[in-house]
Amino acid sequence: MSTLRILREFAAVRWLRPLRSRRAVDRRQRRLLKRHLRFLRRRSPYFRDLLADRTFDALPLMDKRVMMAHFDAMNTVGARRDEALELAIANERSREFDADLGANSVGLSSGTSGHRGLFLVSPAERDAWVGTVLARTLPRGNLLGHRIALFLRADNTLYESVRSRAVSFRYFDVYADMAGNVARLQQYRPTILVAPPSVLRVIAEAAQAGAFDVVPQKVYSVAEVLELADADRIRKALRQPVLHQLYQCTEGFLAHTCEHGVIHLNEDAVLFEREPLDAERFVPIVTDLRRRAQPIVRYRLGDVLRAKAERCSCGSALAAIDRIEGREGDTLLFRGREGGAVPVFADVMARALLFAEGFDEYRVVQTAASRLEIALDVVNDRSRRSVVAEVDGLADRLDCERPEVVFVRYERDPAVKLRRVVRDWGSGTG
Numbered sequence: 001m002s003t004l005r006i007l008r009e010f011a012a013v014r015w016l017r018p019l020r021s022r023r024a025v026d027r028r029q030r031r032l033l034k035r036h037l038r039f040l041r042r043r044s045p046y047f048r049d050l051l052a053d054r055t056f057d058a059l060p061l062m063d064k065r066v067m068m069a070h071f072d073a074m075n076t077v078g079a080r081r082d083e084a085l086e087l088a089i090a091n092e093r094s095r096e097f098d099a100d101l102g103a104n105s106v107g108l109s110s111g112t113s114g115h116r117g118l119f120l121v122s123p124a125e126r127d128a129w130v131g132t133v134l135a136r137t138l139p140r141g142n143l144l145g146h147r148i149a150l151f152l153r154a155d156n157t158l159y160e161s162v163r164s165r166a167v168s169f170r171y172f173d174v175y176a177d178m179a180g181n182v183a184r185l186q187q188y189r190p191t192i193l194v195a196p197p198s199v200l201r202v203i204a205e206a207a208q209a210g211a212f213d214v215v216p217q218k219v220y221s222v223a224e225v226l227e228l229a230d231a232d233r234i235r236k237a238l239r240q241p242v243l244h245q246l247y248q249c250t251e252g253f254l255a256h257t258c259e260h261g262v263i264h265l266n267e268d269a270v271l272f273e274r275e276p277l278d279a280e281r282f283v284p285i286v287t288d289l290r291r292r293a294q295p296i297v298r299y300r301l302g303d304v305l306r307a308k309a310e311r312c313s314c315g316s317a318l319a320a321i322d323r324i325e326g327r328e329g330d331t332l333l334f335r336g337r338e339g340g341a342v343p344v345f346a347d348v349m350a351r352a353l354l355f356a357e358g359f360d361e362y363r364v365v366q367t368a369a370s371r372l373e374i375a376l377d378v379v380n381d382r383s384r385r386s387v388v389a390e391v392d393g394l395a396d397r398l399d400c401e402r403p404e405v406v407f408v409r410y411e412r413d414p415a416v417k418l419r420r421v422v423r424d425w426g427s428g429t430g
């Protein structure tokens with residue numbers, strides 16, 4: 001790991017590359033894309049073939065399946081899929097994450113789509129990533145002496161590499177007992193707290209119960225969809241003016257929140273194409289303009305993002321996003337009264353349930369054409385009636401059949417990524 005490389009990236013992201021106009025963003029992206037395609041033609045057999053007779057816009061879309069199928073020909077460091085996979089699995093089993101493939105790090109992405117993904121990162125990319133993350137997260141005006149607490153489900157060498165003398169990091173295992181984690185967190189007194197919303201909820205409860213009294217300078221939600229209701233509770237309990245988000249996945253570091261709490265796409269390094277779902281919502285297709293070991297080119301993410309209509313008042317020209325709403329595959333499908341399937345975005349369902357009462361934790365799973373299984377931590381007449389009223393109201397507003405609702409008990413499982421709204425039936429989005 002090269003401290004110099006990290007610092008250079010930190011400085012570039014934080015101070016040298018303000019990108020205050022849309023034109024500056026476009027110009028930078030065009031320049032990086034040109035250079036990237038030149039590199040891919042030279043070093044990636046897969047892209048060399050594709051680019052022989054077509055332009056960037058005509059390249060086929062990529063997803064995890066395509067990436068795994070063409071892994072050997074696609075990567076530019078001569079890595080073999082089976083060997084990399086074996087190593088990544090061994091790392092995951094031992095939970096040590098120290099074996100590397102040559103100079104490169106490998107890891108597994110769990111994801112929610114069922115396919116197991118493999119990612120590969122070079123030392124330079126890792127340093128750039130560390131520099132970027134620090135530049136995007138450290139509070140303005142005070143850079144040194146931070147204590148950063150990270151709660152991670154699957155740590156990997158990428159995160160493990162973030163160590164420096166100027167900042168201290170401590171890793172907390174989400175598989176470990178949470179009461180013990182909270183006690184250690186209280187002792188560590190983090191200035192910056194980074195965790196999935198399901199873990200932040202537990203810490204927020206501890207704060208309300210008096211078991212955690214630290215007020216971090218910044219709190220980041222990562223790795224799971226942040227529901228509005230959760231955001232509000234966490235923010236209040238941890239006494240934060242803003243709850244920040246990092247949109248980071250194995251496909252890249254894609255977005256961050258600014259000082260105003262607005263999500264901005266990291267367009268200084270990633271090109272976003274938009275596949276529209278409705279007037280505001282879209283599925284991002286991303287091209288990481290700087291990631292070379294394992295190219296991410298026109299990668300369709302399958303997440304639902306909602307664009308912000310107006311420009312952010314922070315002055316950044318990076319596209320502003322209202323919400324990261326969830327997985328496209330978790331868009332529920334209600335049965336229209338006139339026939340046909342009506343998409344109900346996960347966020348729309350979550351918003352409807354904001355008004356239901358008598359419970360704290362919930363999970364909605366569509367299990368059949370017109371059936372929802374709803375898990376609540378408190379199942380009684382009041383919570384049941386309230387939830388059914390909101391679901392019926394939503395169905396009526398959308399001119400849909402009212403779905404049958406089956407109630408079950410809510411179980412908390414830290415080993416699984418929390419998705420509050422899930423479609424476990426049918427395929428595609430209709």
Ligand SMILES: [Zn+2]
Pocket residue numbers: 258259260262264312313314315316
């Ligand atoms: Zn902003």
